[in-house]
Amino acid sequence: MTFASVITKQNVAINDSAKQNLLRYARDKILDHKGAEMTTPRLEATAATTTLRLHLSMPLTSSRIIDKGALATSNEGDIFFATIEEMVISPGVNFVDVEMECTTKGEIGNGFTLSQVDTLVKPLPYIDYVENITESNGGAERELDEPYRDRIYLAPEKLSNAGSEGAYMYFAKTASALISDVYVYMPKAGHVDVSVLLQGGDLPTQEIIDKVTDAVSAKHVRPLTDHVSVHGPEIITFDINVTYYIETDAVDKNVIHQKITQAIDDYLIWQQSKIGRDINPSKLISDCIKAGAKRIEVTDPIFTVVPNGQVAHINLKSVVFGGVEDD
Numbered sequence: 001m002t003f004a005s006v007i008t009k010q011n012v013a014i015n016d017s018a019k020q021n022l023l024r025y026a027r028d029k030i031l032d033h034k035g036a037e038m039t040t041p042r043l044e045a046t047a048a049t050t051t052l053r054l055h056l057s058m059p060l061t062s063s064r065i066i067d068k069g070a071l072a073t074s075n076e077g078d079i080f081f082a083t084i085e086e087m088v089i090s091p092g093v094n095f096v097d098v099e100m101e102c103t104t105k106g107e108i109g110n111g112f113t114l115s116q117v118d119t120l121v122k123p124l125p126y127i128d129y130v131e132n133i134t135e136s137n138g139g140a141e142r143e144l145d146e147p148y149r150d151r152i153y154l155a156p157e158k159l160s161n162a163g164s165e166g167a168y169m170y171f172a173k174t175a176s177a178l179i180s181d182v183y184v185y186m187p188k189a190g191h192v193d194v195s196v197l198l199q200g201g202d203l204p205t206q207e208i209i210d211k212v213t214d215a216v217s218a219k220h221v222r223p224l225t226d227h228v229s230v231h232g233p234e235i236i237t238f239d240i241n242v243t244y245y246i247e248t249d250a251v252d253k254n255v256i257h258q259k260i261t262q263a264i265d266d267y268l269i270w271q272q273s274k275i276g277r278d279i280n281p282s283k284l285i286s287d288c289i290k291a292g293a294k295r296i297e298v299t300d301p302i303f304t305v306v307p308n309g310q311v312a313h314i315n316l317k318s319v320v321f322g323g324v325e326d327d
Contacts, residue, residue: 050100056094060092067086106141108139151170172215176208179208180197197273238313240264243321277306
């Protein structure tokens with residue numbers, strides 16, 4: 001018996017090690033090596049960007065230079081943005097716009113709303129005030145195993161240029177680790193439409209659209225006869241209107257409430273995270289039952305076919321606890 005546990009653990013480790021040779025089961029560093037075999041490196045973390053407008057106290061009579069790396073921040077002062085390139089302020093202008101990049105890579109730099117980045121770390125005497133005129137976005141964490149594995153599966157498509165559907169999908173996904181789904185179609189001869197969806201069902205920002213456009217339009221990628229258009233999918237909305245019930249004898253009803261709430265939130269992410277995914281109330285019911293609901297009444301949504309090129313997004317959500325019922 002003493003050796004049985006050791007032998008079992010050893011066999012499990014050997015089996016896991018062998019499975020790592022297969023792309024389906026590879027993870028972490030092994031998955032990186034699988035990607036290297038297909039010349040498909042993992043996407044590293046990227047920094048969020050924004051456009052900062054510097055308002056002058058009065059027009060200058062001579063040019064001034066804003067150094068590359070000059071810092072700006074918000075009132076909180078814990079996240080900083082740096083100028084990407086050196087910028088020259090010409091005489092006679094009232095303001096100048098400069099591209100900024102978050103000094104910390106990842107999603108932490110996303111979501112700074114208009115005018116929230118409003119402080120120069122090193123004040124300049126001729127600058128009256130500053131403000132970001134675009135919401136900061138584009139920051140992404142290092143690519144996770146599952147989306148990376150999907151890209152490696154698609155990697156053979158890149159052996160030709162982006163003429164096939166799979167090749168356009170591959171090159172589009174290389175633009176940002178934020179991209180969760182891509183749909184490619186040809187509305188008419190010689191024209192290619194690329195719909196892009198971000199993680200959690202978010203629509204792509206203009207920055208992401210520009211990155212995807214650059215990725216699929218490179219000279220070694222795009223066939224000369226293809227006219228490529230990149231955009232977010234068309235939105236169709238749906239409501240959630242549900243009432244759920246819990247068994248009278250349920251041991252911990254508060255925990256069940258929390259699990260049902262989480263199940264509904266997870267359903268929303270699932271529903272909104274893929275282009276062309278049908279609105280499926282059966283999935284919602286199943287998830288709530290698994291979370292501990294005895295019964296669930298779903299008024300909305302009703303089953304709706306979502307065509308390719310469209311994505312379902314939540315409009316209104318109403319979740320009501322109907323009470324307890326005997327089994």
